[in-house]
Amino acid sequence: MTGLHERHLAVSPEWLALYYRRPLELTHGEGRHVWDADGNRYLDFFGGILTTMTAHALPEVTKAVAEQAGRIIHSSTLYLNRPMVEMAERIATLSGIPDARVFFTTSGTEANDTALLLATAYRRSNQILAMRNSYHGRSFSTVSITGNQAWSPTSLSPLQTLYVHGGVRGRGPYAELSDERFIQACVADLEDLLGHTRRPAALIAEPIQGVGGFTSPPDGLFAAFREVLDRHGVLWISDEVQTGWGRTGEHFWGWQAHAQHGPPDILTFAKGIGNGMSVGGVVARAEVMNCLDANSISTFGGSPITMAASLANLSYLLEHDLQGNARRVGGLLIERLRGIAAGSPAVREVRGRGLMIGIELVRPGTDEADPEAAAAVLEAARAGGLLIGKGGGHNTSVLRIAPPLTLTVAEAEEGAAILADALHAAG
Template identity: 85%
Template sequence: MSSLHDRHRAVIPDWITLYYKDPLELTHGEGRHVWDAEGNRYLDFFGGILTTMTAHALPEVTKAIADQAARMIHSSTLYLNRPMVELAERIAALSGIPDARVFFTTSGTEANDTALLLATTYRRSNQILAMRNSYHGRSFSTVGITGNRAWSPTGLSPLQTLYVHGGVRTRGPYAQYTDERFVDACVADLEDLLGQTRAGVAALIAEPIQGVGGFTSPPDGLYAAFRRVLDRHGILWIADEVQTGWGRTGEHFWGWQAHGQAGPPDILTFAKGIGNGMSIGGVVARAEIMNCLDANSISTFGGSPVTMAAGLANLAYLLEHDLQGNARRVGGLLLERLRAVAAGVDAVREVRGRGLMIGIELTEPGTDRPAPDAASTALEAARSGGLLIGKGGGHNTTALRIAPPLSLTVAEAEEGAAILEQALGSI
């Protein structure tokens, strides 16, 4: 009988990535742990790509799903939907955006796609500013604004995209500058770029911390400095919070708040963690922007009663148990521990991040050249030790990505750090 891996390769596209030389089939989870088909138990430090935000099999969420599924699974946006309205009310209030409207989708890709539709329609322009090393999704439009070559399968796009410096602090032409000079140089680059455009740019889209790019980020305040330039030109600011939202960074509920002098973004996109594994994405925008579309629209699956019930229960649990505070406390301890661990590993160029969003950049020892083989070795070694982590990185970078559920305990953080110490030592 063929293995599940053989069956996968026979029917699933070649470009669907699988981790590990011997790919893993996960069968169930509980708390911060998952089990594979062979009964092996793993501490989960990646959460299905930052999506299992609170915990695996969280009783409050699974009960909300079951209760709603027993009543009604689907109705579409053609009918009033109480769970959707209730979740929209909570997210609108949390967003910080005045007179906010919320549109639900089924993924972060679709959320960013919608944000681009809104911005280009509102501004009557197809020009988009995006950050170098960025990732915003796999749809035709979001691939066109992704500044990460490894995740851009085509150069064709309905948008004219202009890429700005600033998303990566420790690489590029401004890496050796102080934070203040770095911000000034990036603002000057933005000003110069805008001086060469023929028409009004629609929007800047930016991840406060770049996810797929390896958890890189600019100095706090960069997007506030950008915002002052954007406002002079009437350009909208889209904050892609698909990975940074819901308190994961610890210090703030949204990633954009690290640049809080700018005030809230014009458009905010979210997904991943809010559903704790259920397919929820969405867009928040001021009413005048959200309502600028002059054609009919619906969403067949966005805002479905079951996913909205899950989101409500998950968000309530996150807020009631102060998981943002836990991400700050436990994440800070984990970051310190990993920096200490990495200090003696020549292949580690940098340990970075905040809260429970931590990246370990790997290079060939003594150089700035990326070390993808070292990352694969560490990934395999961590699995052998009972720990699941992720990989990422942009052009000429390789990073391990660490993003556990936000309910991670101190003991689990210590356990994971000890396994990572062994894994890094195996490089």
């Protein structure tokens, strides 16, 4: 045990998880690589939980941060803030939500918490619909709408949460159905649920479930849900904390795979847009955003320095078509990983879109999740010079792969080769 690890244990909560038997201290990064305190170099396929979205030490972002820090770092929302207004204008346009208003927070948890406040105030209901296997944050309200027991430490809640089917395509009672019949069954479940409860305020859903193991429904499910929700006067909140900004390759937002009936009523974002800076936020049409009848501010949300970083990061992402790169390089990586998985009895499925990929592990010859194997592959990948994540609603048995969106073909091939060796070593 390192000295820093001992110090960490002495002052940190026991529930503050660390990866690896020998926890890693990262000291610096560049591009798609990071270095630890011992000087080891790693290819980063997790980006600080999908947060280093563009690249480590991206010059455009570090320059913007340094220049803004030289002027003023903080002011709060009590003063006009040019970088915040400029960023809000860009996000409002990109969101697709008409007459959009944007409120900045410091995290995805806080963004989802704010969305719940807006929805419940607007609809005057404390009932929320959420997806099974979901994750929406660690605050008191967001753990109460998280449909993943491993990440929901209390059943106490200010909300009444009802969970619907649809977030996991390959497991559960509808897994054997065709995509069309799967959607029909999930819609019927939603209709039945709404027939037995008072009107909920909103449905909150991740287009691709992140902590849940990068699972997703067939395209069009949330559009079909939207028809039902609109009839019942229920808002749709799209949690884009992990799926936003082009990571899926096919779309800029995850909701656009379900876009037959237009954008969600409320959209939440965070993680990658700050490329490591603490940025989150909520987008909603004006009548929803303006429904609160009390004063509010944010001390740190939309700070000048985080907005400067986000503006530079968003400009770089759009100017270099990183969504297109995620589609092209991510597609190659998924096919390469599926080829590797075909030779491994421990791999149940390789799934994902763009640079958001999950590898689900099971005990060979069964459909039983194998979290021990996932932990072993994580260790073996690190030994080979690759950092990945893990998750999944079935005992954390899914390897999560989400590199920065500037990933090159050569780096994708390198990472896939290391993963192949790690799967072999762990199996």
